[in-house]
Amino acid sequence: MPLTILINIIRIAFLILLQCLVVNRMQPLDGLILPWIYIFGILMLPFETPRWLVLVIGFSVGWIMDLLSGPPGLHTSACLLLAFLQPLVQKLFSPREGYEVTQRPTVQSMGLPWYITYAAILTFFHHTWLFFLEVLRFSDFFYQLLHIIMSTAATVILMTIGQYLIYTSKNSQQ
Amino acid sequence: MRNILGLIQRFYVFLLFLVLQGFALFVLFENNNFQKAEFLTHSKDWTGKIYSWRTNLKEYWILDEINDRLSLENAILRSRLPENMLVINQDQYRPTSDTGAVQRYIYRDAHVENVTLNRESNYLMINRGSIGGLKRSMGVISNGSIVGIVSSVSDNFGVVMPILHSKFRASVRMKGSRDYGLLAWPGGSPEIADVREIPKHVPVEVGDTVITSGFSDYFPADMMVGYVESLDDQPEENFHRIKIRLSTDYRKLEYVQVIEDLYKPEQDSLLQEVQALDAINNPH
Numbered sequence: 001m002p003l004t005i006l007i008n009i010i011r012i013a014f015l016i017l018l019q020c021l022v023v024n025r026m027q028p029l030d031g032l033i034l035p036w037i038y039i040f041g042i043l044m045l046p047f048e049t050p051r052w053l054v055l056v057i058g059f060s061v062g063w064i065m066d067l068l069s070g071p072p073g074l075h076t077s078a079c080l081l082l083a084f085l086q087p088l089v090q091k092l093f094s095p096r097e098g099y100e101v102t103q104r105p106t107v108q109s110m111g112l113p114w115y116i117t118y119a120a121i122l123t124f125f126h127h128t129w130l131f132f133l134e135v136l137r138f139s140d141f142f143y144q145l146l147h148i149i150m151s152t153a154a155t156v157i158l159m160t161i162g163q164y165l166i167y168t169s170k171n172s173q174q
Numbered sequence: 175m176r177n178i179l180g181l182i183q184r185f186y187v188f189l190l191f192l193v194l195q196g197f198a199l200f201v202l203f204e205n206n207n208f209q210k211a212e213f214l215t216h217s218k219d220w221t222g223k224i225y226s227w228r229t230n231l232k233e234y235w236i237l238d239e240i241n242d243r244l245s246l247e248n249a250i251l252r253s254r255l256p257e258n259m260l261v262i263n264q265d266q267y268r269p270t271s272d273t274g275a276v277q278r279y280i281y282r283d284a285h286v287e288n289v290t291l292n293r294e295s296n297y298l299m300i301n302r303g304s305i306g307g308l309k310r311s312m313g314v315i316s317n318g319s320i321v322g323i324v325s326s327v328s329d330n331f332g333v334v335m336p337i338l339h340s341k342f343r344a345s346v347r348m349k350g351s352r353d354y355g356l357l358a359w360p361g362g363s364p365e366i367a368d369v370r371e372i373p374k375h376v377p378v379e380v381g382d383t384v385i386t387s388g389f390s391d392y393f394p395a396d397m398m399v400g401y402v403e404s405l406d407d408q409p410e411e412n413f414h415r416i417k418i419r420l421s422t423d424y425r426k427l428e429y430v431q432v433i434e435d436l437y438k439p440e441q442d443s444l445l446q447e448v449q450a451l452d453a454i455n456n457p458h
Contacts, residue, residue, distance in 0.1 A: 021228045024290070034292055051187040059194050068221050069290060073202030080198060084191040133202065135294055 004046060012041035012061060020068045032147055035154040038065060039126055040162065042082055043119055044106070047099040051087050058083025078130040082122055089121055107163045119159055124152045222299060222331040225288040233428065240428055247317055279394055281431040282307055284314075287331065289424055291338065291364045298322060298334040300430060308332045313392035313433040319421040320344065320399055321430050323392050334430075337420060338364050345389040346399050351376050354387040355416070357399060364424050366403060369416040376414070378402060384418050391441075394433065 019038040042058055049057075062079030066072050090105065093114060107115045127148050135144060182189065233240065284302035302308045304327045314321040314334050322336035335342055338359050346369060347354040355372035369384060382402045388395025400418040407414055 017224075020224070024292070052190055055187065055190050055194060059198075062198070068224070071202065071295070073198045073200070077195060077198035077202060080191060080195045084187075084195075 008041070008045060011044060012038075012057075015041045016061065016064055016068070019065070024069065032150055033154050034147070034151045035158055036127065036130065036151070037155055037158050037162070039079070039082055039123065039155070040159045042079065042086060043122060043159070044104075045086070046104060047090060048101070049087075054083045054086055055080065058086075074130065074133055077133060078126050081129050082126040085125055086122055089118060093118060107160065112160075115163075116156065116160065119156045120152065123155045123159075124148070127152045127155065222287055222301070225299060226301065229285070229287055229428075236428075239426075243317065244429075278435065278437055280434045280436065282434070284308075284332070284430050284432055286427045286430060289336075289427060291424055294340050294361055296336055296338040296364075297325075298336050298424075298427070300332045300334055300432075301330070302432060303328050303330040303332055305329050307434070308432060309434070311392060313394075313435075314430050315393070315397055315433060316422055316427060316430045318398050320386060320393055320397050321422050321424075321427065324432065332432075336424065337367055337422070338424060344393065344399075345387040346384050347387040348372065348376060348378060349383040349385050354389060355413075357384075357418075365419055366417055367400065367420055369402075369418055370413065372414045372416060374407070374412055374414060378405060378414050378416060380404060384416075391435075391438065392433075394435075 015038045019036065023035060023037055038061065042054070042061060045054055045057065058079040059076060062076035065075035065079070069075075090099075103109045105115070105118060110118075131144060131148050131151075282302060284300040284306075286298060287301050288299040290296045290298075298314075298321070300308075300314070308324060308327050310324055310327060312324045314324060320337070322334040322339070322342065324332050325335040326333045337344070337357065340359065340361065342357075342359060344357040345354050346357045353373055353376045356370045357367060358370060359367045372378065380402050384399040384402065386393045386395060386397040386399060398421045400420040400422075402416055403419040404417045405414060406417070
């Protein structure tokens with residue numbers, strides 16, 4: 001259990017640094033595609049994490065992102081929405097008998113279709129909320145929509161590839 | 175009472191979510207842009223360190239390019255020294271002594287620690303703060319091209335509002351004409367900006383140079399801004415619709431110079447005096 005906590009903290013810290021130092025510097029197609037991969041850390045929280053803790057973690061992750069890339073409140077708000085919805089989506093797609101203690105929200109543990117659905121829904125909500133909060137205008141509606149869809153796809157693809165890179169079936173228990 | 179407690183117990187996650195979300199949205203919408211920059215100020219000293227570390231690493235790989243650019247700029251500046259000038263018209267009066275001229279603008283160098291490019295309102299962080307003489311509203315340039323305006327300052331770091339910010343405005347003109355227009359950034363590509371309010375009678379062609387007019391409080395006259403990229407004039411309007419390619423490449427920005435106008439306090443106090451007089455003469 002302490003190992004799980006430590007691994008999650010390290011993962012979140014690493015992803016935030018990766019986001020700010022590497023991913024934010026890459027903007028394919030003049031910023032049309034903007035993956036926010038740091039939310040991977042929230043999606044990977046174990047199923048048995050209490051909901052209030054998911055919210056607190058979401059708040060903290062968002063706040064740190066705001067500190068690193070301003071304006072205040074933007075990522076905090078989007079991450080809170082994500083952290084609120086994450087257990088609900090998990091519940092929606094749970095097996096009939098519920099999750100087993102050894103299961104984790106990973107491709108290896110739950111299978112690719114489950115993971116893609118789970119990640120895509122949550123990422124879409126997070127990105128949509130984030131982009132509309134940031135832009136707050138509907139003039140370029142279709143451009144914004146394309147922006148959200150492309151970015152969501154990029155984030156989900158990167159997160160899925162990341163899982164294959166990092167996790168073998170042996171250490172997927174964390 | 176027990177019912178209320180029971181309700182809170184059942185919905186405490188949702189309540190916690192509402193409270194935190196309310197706080198986040200309050201922080202997001204309560205501040206104006208300058209205050210947002212203040213928020214960055216408080217976090218700057220430690221986020222600045224993280225970004226410095228990244229920049230140091232990155233810079234190591236492009237030292238060659240930076241050296242080239244610096245030596246080019248040195249060469250250009252050296253060639254402007256008075257002893258490198260040849261006097262071709264001896265009869266003409268030419269001021270040479272420096273008693274006739276005093277220093278107006280001071281340039282200080284700074285190093286870019288972090289740039290955002292993908293937002294509606296972007297910011298730039300530089301490694302010079304109030305200890306290094308940085309003040310709010312100073313202009314920032316790089317290799318003679320305008321970059322932005324200092325929007326907030328901490329002890330060791332400063333945040334610059336670049337051209338790539340929805341609130342950024344600067345007074346510009348076409349080289350070779352006196353009519354001035356307004357530089358603004360419409361969002362999207364970090365290389366392209368708009369020039370508005372240049373009247374149609376001013377001839378503008380693709381490739382023309384755009385420079386600062388000198389009417390703005392932040393930049394001296396004749397600083398490079400960019401080149402006309404495209405013209406999209408509408409017959410019913412009186413002004414050109416000009417898209418320009420900015421001469422500052424924000425993706426490669428490493429070193430910038432901050433401009434201090436030594437006569438700005440004097441100008442400001444004069445303006446305030448006039449405005450105070452107007453207020454007395456025309457009480458509403």
